[in-house]
Amino acid sequence: MKRAFKWIGIILLTLILLAAALAAHTWYAKPLSINWFYTRVFAQFSIDNPELLTRLRMLEPLGIRGHNAKLGDSSPADTERTAAKWRANLETLRSYDAGGYTGQDRLSYDILDYFLDSLVRGEPWRYHNFPVNQLFGIQSELPNMMTQSQQINDATDAEHYLTRLSLFPRKFDEVIESLKLRESRNIIPPKFVVEKVGDQVKEFAATPAAANALVVTFKEKLAKLPAEKMDAATRDALAKRAEESVAANVIPAYQKLAAYIETLRSKALRNEGAWSLPDGDKYYQYQVEANTTTKMKAD
Numbered sequence: 001m002k003r004a005f006k007w008i009g010i011i012l013l014t015l016i017l018l019a020a021a022l023a024a025h026t027w028y029a030k031p032l033s034i035n036w037f038y039t040r041v042f043a044q045f046s047i048d049n050p051e052l053l054t055r056l057r058m059l060e061p062l063g064i065r066g067h068n069a070k071l072g073d074s075s076p077a078d079t080e081r082t083a084a085k086w087r088a089n090l091e092t093l094r095s096y097d098a099g100g101y102t103g104q105d106r107l108s109y110d111i112l113d114y115f116l117d118s119l120v121r122g123e124p125w126r127y128h129n130f131p132v133n134q135l136f137g138i139q140s141e142l143p144n145m146m147t148q149s150q151q152i153n154d155a156t157d158a159e160h161y162l163t164r165l166s167l168f169p170r171k172f173d174e175v176i177e178s179l180k181l182r183e184s185r186n187i188i189p190p191k192f193v194v195e196k197v198g199d200q201v202k203e204f205a206a207t208p209a210a211a212n213a214l215v216v217t218f219k220e221k222l223a224k225l226p227a228e229k230m231d232a233a234t235r236d237a238l239a240k241r242a243e244e245s246v247a248a249n250v251i252p253a254y255q256k257l258a259a260y261i262e263t264l265r266s267k268a269l270r271n272e273g274a275w276s277l278p279d280g281d282k283y284y285q286y287q288v289e290a291n292t293t294t295k296m297k298a299d
Helices: 002-028 034-047 050-056 076-094 103-121 138-149 155-166 168-184 191-206 213-223 232-264 280-292
Strands: none
Touching: 034 050, 034 076, 034 103, 050 138, 076 103, 076 168, 103 280, 138 168, 138 191, 138 213, 138 232, 155 168, 155 213, 155 232, 168 232, 191 232, 213 232
């Protein structure tokens, strides 16, 4: 009997090791199945973008919530890592023999191939955008994500929210670093963009912590929790910590961004189009192709 248990244990251990080896191979090397590769591309992209995971709310029903306490990397170093990852993914995709794919299998392959190829072709202009502008950017998207998408269903969720507030300085520093890199390459937003963004950021920074949307909405979410999930004293303590964190972390981060945007006012003197950027004509043509899925010329 002991010998039988011994062999059963050896077999189980072997199966576990094989499963672990297969999982590691799928994650780090070329997956055996192209469908596994599709899943890996999406999974790795999602892991690198915790804000996206919060918006999608796909993992919370599974009890996975740790991403709600994280903020993605917005530094130039991460931009380079992401570009390298897209190149590697395209190379891996094209290493599969797609000659026999038909129907939905062929469509899935062609869609991902087009998407990755477009990203790789756009690498020369990966810094030709304006990540902070009057329509979107960290100054509006981050607080909107936290107030509109991030759920507060218990004390753990509340702690995740507070942790994210503490990460604002790091996130804003990375964005400013990216903006300064663009400036060094003479990629400066048009005058109207700098003016409108500057006004937005300064207005947000000027709002007292107690009246800040990140605090007000947090209190509203806490207030909706039933008493059996959270008592009044805990609610009050969490709300106070949120207000303190906004005062200590969020507002200074906005002030730092506002100060940098202010330095651009004397440099953004015109309202010109993408053609005015370095290598602007080629960048414009790339954008035409990327946005129309054609080879049409700008004219």
